[in-house]
Amino acid sequence: MLTSADLDTLLLTGKIAGIATALMLLIGTPLAWWLTRTSSPFKGIINTLVALPLVLPPSVLGFYLLVLMGPAGPVGKLTVWLGLGTLPFTFAGLVVASVLYSIPFVVQPLQASFSSISEQALEAAATLRASPLDTFFSVVVPLAKPGFLSAAILGFAHTVGEFGVVLMVGGNIPDKTRVVSVQIYNHVEALEYSEAHWLAGCLLLFSFSVLLVLYTVLKTQPVAHPLK
Amino acid sequence: MTTIQACFQLDYGDFKLDVDLKLPGTGITVLFGHSGSGKTTLLRCIAGLQRAPQGKLEINGHVWQDSERDLFLPTHKRPLGYVFQEANLFPHLSVQDNLHYGLKRIKQNPGSVKLEQTLELLGISHLMQRMPEHLSGGERQRVAIARALALNPEVLLMDEPLASLDFKRKQEILPFLSRLHQQLDIPVLYVTHSQQEVAQLADTLVILEDGRALASGSLSETQSRLDVPLAQDREAATVWQATVAEHEADYHLTRVAFAGGSLSLPAVDAEVGTPLRVQIYARDVSIALEAPTATSILNVLPATITGIADGRDSQSVVLLRLPRMAEVSQSVGNRCDQVGNQTLLAYITRKSALMLGLQIGMAVYVQIKGTSILN
Numbered sequence: 001m002l003t004s005a006d007l008d009t010l011l012l013t014g015k016i017a018g019i020a021t022a023l024m025l026l027i028g029t030p031l032a033w034w035l036t037r038t039s040s041p042f043k044g045i046i047n048t049l050v051a052l053p054l055v056l057p058p059s060v061l062g063f064y065l066l067v068l069m070g071p072a073g074p075v076g077k078l079t080v081w082l083g084l085g086t087l088p089f090t091f092a093g094l095v096v097a098s099v100l101y102s103i104p105f106v107v108q109p110l111q112a113s114f115s116s117i118s119e120q121a122l123e124a125a126a127t128l129r130a131s132p133l134d135t136f137f138s139v140v141v142p143l144a145k146p147g148f149l150s151a152a153i154l155g156f157a158h159t160v161g162e163f164g165v166v167l168m169v170g171g172n173i174p175d176k177t178r179v180v181s182v183q184i185y186n187h188v189e190a191l192e193y194s195e196a197h198w199l200a201g202c203l204l205l206f207s208f209s210v211l212l213v214l215y216t217v218l219k220t221q222p223v224a225h226p227l228k
Numbered sequence: 229m230t231t232i233q234a235c236f237q238l239d240y241g242d243f244k245l246d247v248d249l250k251l252p253g254t255g256i257t258v259l260f261g262h263s264g265s266g267k268t269t270l271l272r273c274i275a276g277l278q279r280a281p282q283g284k285l286e287i288n289g290h291v292w293q294d295s296e297r298d299l300f301l302p303t304h305k306r307p308l309g310y311v312f313q314e315a316n317l318f319p320h321l322s323v324q325d326n327l328h329y330g331l332k333r334i335k336q337n338p339g340s341v342k343l344e345q346t347l348e349l350l351g352i353s354h355l356m357q358r359m360p361e362h363l364s365g366g367e368r369q370r371v372a373i374a375r376a377l378a379l380n381p382e383v384l385l386m387d388e389p390l391a392s393l394d395f396k397r398k399q400e401i402l403p404f405l406s407r408l409h410q411q412l413d414i415p416v417l418y419v420t421h422s423q424q425e426v427a428q429l430a431d432t433l434v435i436l437e438d439g440r441a442l443a444s445g446s447l448s449e450t451q452s453r454l455d456v457p458l459a460q461d462r463e464a465a466t467v468w469q470a471t472v473a474e475h476e477a478d479y480h481l482t483r484v485a486f487a488g489g490s491l492s493l494p495a496v497d498a499e500v501g502t503p504l505r506v507q508i509y510a511r512d513v514s515i516a517l518e519a520p521t522a523t524s525i526l527n528v529l530p531a532t533i534t535g536i537a538d539g540r541d542s543q544s545v546v547l548l549r550l551p552r553m554a555e556v557s558q559s560v561g562n563r564c565d566q567v568g569n570q571t572l573l574a575y576i577t578r579k580s581a582l583m584l585g586l587q588i589g590m591a592v593y594v595q596i597k598g599t600s601i602l603n
Binding site: 120139 | 330
């Protein structure tokens with residue numbers, strides 16, 4: 001059975017993934033829209049940066065984040081100056097890392113969805129007196145609804161599944177940074193295979209259901225389209 | 229009475245637009261040209277969907293663009309209606325919500341009465357709850373027209389609204405457009421490459437080629453300009469505004485009056501006094517030096533030659549002017565012809581033109597073999 005410590009890790013994982021997903025949608029939506037519409041020379045660079053976590057080993061990303069956000073890193077100095085302390089090994093730090101790690105899974109479905117919206121629909125809205133911002137909320141968002149759903153689901157699921165970044169940035173602190181994937185690792189290290197089974201089973205079921213929903217209900221294309 | 233002044237210069241390297249047009253503030257102005265002539269670009273510049281670096285646009289005294297003053301009103305601030313080639317309805321909204329999309333965003337709501345009338349006119353009142361995907365192409369385009377008109381725009385811009393429809397659907401919508409034409413009091417700019425639509429709808433005609441306006445003026449004036457390719461085309465024709473004068477039931481004929489006399493047509497199902505557009509193809513017109521006394525052709529009219537040009541394939545295009553008949557012209561509301569003098573094109577062989585010794589200024593008789601009624 002799941003122990004109460006296991007349940008705590010599940011809850012914490014859900015909390016982190018939920019907050020990270022909300023932040024990713026907030027940042028990812030304007031970013032994806034800009035990437036879809038722009039002809040700026042920086043487009044290629046930004047696209048690359050967004051997609052980088054897809055191919056980078058999580059430990060590499062975690063390592064750099066640790067250095068950047070640590071007391072000697074520029075981000076760490078800034079957060080200390082702001083009175084926030086340093087981020088590594090805190091809940092907030094884990095959220096920041098999760099956002100960076102999972103953002104391609106939010107931005108790319110949104111981009112795909114946005115680029116399928118015809119220029120004509122936007123022009124029609126303009127001829128019907130809708131300002132660009134108004135058009136975004138009244139035409140783009142409703143038409144890109146499946147994109148938003150798959151972005152949210154993928155972003156959430158991918159955050160739940162992370163391990164390497166968590167280990168580097170978050171450590172293994174109960175109730176603060178100990179998430180499910182780390183807890184499974186702990187169980188296995190302690191040869192508690194039965195407990196590991198329960199948690200691993202939960203994650204397997206969760207991931208399977210999420211993808212099933214994506215492919216059957218939302219009819220999304222398989223995820224392997226990272227650099228499209 | 230000029231209320232639309234549009235002057236644009238735009239250079240995309242392989243395509244240039246350079247026009248300076250003054251257009252009337254009423255009726256339908258057709259922007260006619262082949263693909264690549266710049267007609268759609270011109271319309272998009274007027275709508276502000278495309279920004280010409282050099283441009284001045286004034287509608288009803290309001291300046292929408294003036295590149296000298298760096299003034300450019302974005303599309304959503306221009307009081308216009310725009311109908312796209314594809315209906316371009318919002319797929320996530322019902323017909324009703326599509327119609328209300330613009331209405332919700334304007335300050336002076338013209339009220340539901342106005343919308344009701346438009347729906348009635350376009351015959352789409354019964355479609356309100358449908359989603360766009362469940363409409364036929366023709367219905368979709370009618371909803372798009374209603375959606376644009378619902379805003380009570382100061383000018384209606386239509387970009388080949390019939391081009392994506394098959395022949396049957398075109399025939400379904402054209403009568404609606406003709407009816408709109410009679411009821412709308414705002415200027416309409418209508419882009420097309422179809423001569424049929426020109427003949428049926430245009431009051432003013434602008435002919436575009438390679439981004440320039442070759443000719444611009446009233447329909448009959450522009451149609452009968454010999455220096456414009458239109459007059460040399462196989463389909464060259466003139467359109468007369470006429471009214472139903474009398475029915476000859478015995479012969480299954482209808483006599484219609486126009487500013488220069490009258491014509492006998494195959495019976496028309498319309499009341500006496502109904503305005504009609506009669507199209508006369510140049511190939512259906514022949515010329516005689518003397519009044520033919522024994523001929524099966526009913527429509528023989530006196531005319532004066534005002535121009536001769538070479539057409540294609542050893543043909544000659546002859547431009548003729550019909551004398552004005554005072555008593556008739558008074559009873560005919562001629563929106564098309566400010567002058568009142570009807571012009572006519574005749575397509576004859578060059579040999580005939582030589583044998584008859586046709587010259588500018590000669591008084592001749594024209595025999596009209598066939599006519600078609602456009603509405």
